[in-house]
Amino acid sequence: MNASTHETLTIKPIEDADVGDVVALWQRCGTARPWNDPAADIALARKESNSTVLLGRHDGDIVASVLVGHDGHRGWVYYVASDPDHRFKGFGKAMMTAAEDWLRARGIEKIQLMVRPDNSKVQAFYESLGYFEQKRIFYAKWLDGREPTP
Known part of the structure; x- marks a missing residue:
């Protein structure tokens, strides 16, 4: 996926050096749960071509994310996060649009x-x-x- 820009948000796939910052973002946003290892979830998403983690950067800082993937039939999103200091700027919407576009490019309709x-x-x-x-x-x-977990 090529990088895309939403006003002041640049969206592109995660890179190795980003993992620690993404985990910290998810913890700040409350999207991480004690029973899920966020770093392991990132590694699994990056392992195959049917999923990825897209990151939104503002002024070079990671401020938004979405883990997107598909099972061959339906697309799924997880870890949709927008830094609490950057909410209400349209970044969450931009991340969801990027996830939808990523799925459309792979022929996923839902x-x-x-x-x-x-x-x-x-x-x-x-x-x-x-x-x-x-x-x-x-x-x-x-x-x-x-x-079972909640």
């Missing part, structure tokens, strides 16, 4: 994401971008035998 039920601010953000809620029963299982 994008999905998960939002925790108590995160009403994020729900309103996605609704403002044209996303709609779909009622589903969601099941999960840790393959390493861990107990």
Whole structure:
């Protein structure tokens, strides 16, 4: 993917030197969870060609991110983050547009994401971008035998 610019936000894929800063961003934004290792999630996303981490830079600093990938049928996004000091500048929207474009370029026609039920601010953000809620029963299982997490 070529770098693209959204006003003062430049978006391009993550590089090796960015990993520590991205993990710090996710922790500041509250997108990291104790049961997920963000560095391992980044490494897994970068391992194959069906996923990546896109970063938004403002004045050279990483201020936004999205982990985007697909399973061959549907696209998914995770770790959508915008630095708390740079919110309400359109960076979250720019990251979602970049994720959508990345998926379209790979022939993926539908994008999905998960939002925790108590995160009403994020729900309103996605609704403002044209996303709609779909009622589903969601099941999960840790393959390493861990107990269920929230």
